Amino acid sequence: MARVYATAAQYEDYTGVTPAPVDIETRLRRASAFLDAQVLRLCAYAVDDGGLPSDPVVAQAFTDAVCAQAEWGVDVGDVTGAAAVGWGDVEIGSVRLRRSVTATSGDQSPGRQIAPAVWDALRSPDLTPDLFVLGAVAT
Structure with missing residues (x-):
């Protein structure tokens, strides 16, 4: 079963947004x-x-990091990466954007990036090495 590190109430406390978006649990x-x-x-x-x-x-x-990531998704409007896929040419007025459709995946979309505030939460000075080690890989 998937772990969920934050609740809707914690999201509201973290962001100050009340009520939270209707799909906040998702x-x-x-x-x-x-x-x-x-x-x-x-x-x-x-x-x-x-x-x-x-x-x-x-x-x-972890709660703060997940709330930050969820807030990021709300702000950028895309949590799946789908918004960054599928366009080759876009013109709006005199602005023209072009990219290869075949070289684009949803992984480059803002919704699939780690929110900067996640790093703030996970680099807190309260997370001493006896409690948490960021980026530790062991065999």
């Missing part, structure tokens, strides 16, 4: 899965039986 689930795949699987931290961080400081950092 966005938080997707943001949690995205950060698990892109960042958290490469880190070292203690977990409970459910795979969630067992230390409250680490758990709060």
Whole structure:
């Protein structure tokens, strides 16, 4: 089962936006899965039986990181990467944009980028090396 590191109430506290978007539970689930795949699987931290961080400081950092990623998705309007796929030429007035459709994947879209505030949460000075190591890879 997928781990979800934040709730709608925590999102509202983090962003100050009340009410949260109607699809916030889906966005938080997707943001949690995205950060698990892109960042958290490469880190070292203690977990409970459910795979969630067992230390409250680490758990709060994960909550903040997921809320930041979900907020980023709300701000850019694309969490799947689909908005960055499929256009070759676009003209708006005198502005013309061109790119190869075959060389484009959704991975380059803003919605598939790690939000800058995620790094702020995961580089907090409260996350001492005995609690959390960012980018640790072990065999």
